[in-house]
Every structure is written in structure tokens, then in C-alpha cells.
Amino acid sequence: MFKNPLPLLIADDEQEYTTFIVDFLRLEGYAPTAAYSLSDVLRKLQENEFELLVLTADLSAQPVSQLCLDIAQQTRAQVVIQDVSGKCWPTSSTPTS
Numbered sequence: 001m002f003k004n005p006l007p008l009l010i011a012d013d014e015q016e017y018t019t020f021i022v023d024f025l026r027l028e029g030y031a032p033t034a035a036y037s038l039s040d041v042l043r044k045l046q047e048n049e050f051e052l053l054v055l056t057a058d059l060s061a062q063p064v065s066q067l068c069l070d071i072a073q074q075t076r077a078q079v080v081i082q083d084v085s086g087k088c089w090p091t092s093s094t095p096t097s
Helices: 015-027 038-047 064-072
Strands: 007-011 031-035 052-056 078-082 088-090
Touching: 007 015, 007 038, 015 031, 031 038, 038 052, 038 064, 064 078
Parallel strands: 007 031, 007 052, 052 078
Antiparallel strands: 078 088
């Protein structure tokens, strides 16, 4: 276990999947928090500081690039968003494979 567990925010609208990932990360010594909607993500970002935010793009109807920018303005955490094609979009809004 880590002396100071890394605070993570894991967000997906599929609650069972998100809970599985959060439970696994907790067992590995991290300090994950689950969110199941974009409003939940935004609320938790206001209440807590996270080092990493991982979410799926289907939490929002807006384009992934805009979602990246909106969330990046609210947190100093690194943000990774996975879209439906499997591409991951980091905070910089540049897709990576």
C-alpha cells in the first residue's frame, strides 16, 4: 500500500464497470472515487482534489475536445477521456492511440 495514496476520479455511466475498477484500484493501494454522470464529476471536482481523472466521453453530449477543455479549467488533475472509438484524449485535447 502507498503511504499517501494517489487520489483518482474514475467516471463512467456504467455503474457496475466503474465500481469494479474503483475496487481494483483501491486493492492496489490507490484512493479512487467513483462518479457516474458528468454532473457527479463536476460536483466531486469542486469538493476534492484529484491527481488523475479518467472518464468516458459518453458522459456528455458535447464534443470530446470541448469536454476536455471544460474539465481542465476546473482541475489541476491530469484528465484522460476515452471516446467510443477507443481513442484517449488527455487534458491537452490531443487524441492519442
